Amino acid sequence: MRTWLIKLRKEKRYTQQEVASKVHIDRAYYAQIENGTRNPSIFVAKQIADFFHIHPSVFFTEHxxxxxxxxxxxxxxxxxxxxxxxxxxxxxxxxxxxxxxxxxxxxxxxxxxxxxxxxxxxxxxxxxxxxxxxxxxxxxxxxxxxxxxxxxxxxxxxxxxxxxxxxxxxxxxx
CATH class of the missing domain: 3.30.450.20 (PAS domain)
Structure with missing residues (x-):
């Protein structure tokens, strides 16, 4: 579970659907990224990171x-x-x-x-x-x-x- 991503989204008062729309991915895919059942591609990680003003490597720190x-x-x-x-x-x-x-x-x-x-x-x-x-x-x-x-x-x-x-x-x- 990527609790840091959930927390960041909630602090900014966005729904999963709003984030998914802004980064041009399906909401279900975004939900899987948040709950850790799927890793984003590097391209998607960069899109989400740009949206939240974070570094995309945070998605891959465990690696x-x-x-x-x-x-x-x-x-x-x-x-x-x-x-x-x-x-x-x-x-x-x-x-x-x-x-x-x-x-x-x-x-x-x-x-x-x-x-x-x-x-x-x-x-x-x-x-x-x-x-x-x-x-x-x-x-x-x-x-x-x-x-x-x-x-x-x-x-x-x-x-x-x-x-x-x-x-x-x-x-x-x-």
């Missing part, structure tokens, strides 16, 4: 190569993409207490507002605006303490060379 997943799963490293609007379009190894499902389609300030999240958003916005990578250590409050991440961000380009977002690699230091 990521074992060495990649084994090396990073449960590590202190979080990988993510966001669009120009700073909404997460792809996340791997989300930091607790969040999950990939919770982060998709959200901005950091919709999850929590603190100095760390605001600084992270400013960093990503600078990367998107200036087109230059940045690296910075940012502290985030977590319960009664602070957690520091070393964050590297770089722009993401579409095939014609237009900046469409930012990719980040965050490593927990403490």
């Amino acid at each position: 990521i190569s074992d060495p990649f997943q084994t090396a990073l799963l449960h590590s202190p490293i979080v990988l993510a993409h966001c669009g120009r609007d700073l909404r997460y379009t792809w996340v791997f190894n989300a930091p607790p207490p969040h999950s990939e499902e919770v982060l998709l389609g959200k901005r950091d300030d919709e999850l929590d507002v603190n100095e760390g999240t605001l600084e992270l958003m400013k960093m990503k916005q600078d990367v998107i605006h200036n087109g230059k990578p940045r690296r910075k250590q940012i502290r985030f409050p977590l319960h009664e303490e602070f957690v520091t991440y070393d964050i590297y961000a770089q722009p993401i380009y579409d095939p014609p060379g237009t900046i469409i977002g930012a990719a980040t690699c965050s490593t927990r230091l403490s």
Whole structure:
């Protein structure tokens, strides 16, 4: 079951029929994609992803190569993409207490507002605006303490060379 897709659709207040119509597929096929009984083709995954402003690879995350997943799963490293609007379009190894499902389609300030999240958003916005990578250590409050991440961000380009977002690699230091 792709609960993240169902949640994203419901948050945007769309029915399955509305999404299917917008991406030019049959509603029954879309329902099978949502409930996980069918995988979309790459073309259909891209259409749905474009509609929801997410990265199409989220449909195939469970098929990521074992060495990649084994090396990073449960590590202190979080990988993510966001669009120009700073909404997460792809996340791997989300930091607790969040999950990939919770982060998709959200901005950091919709999850929590603190100095760390605001600084992270400013960093990503600078990367998107200036087109230059940045690296910075940012502290985030977590319960009664602070957690520091070393964050590297770089722009993401579409095939014609237009900046469409930012990719980040965050490593927990403490």
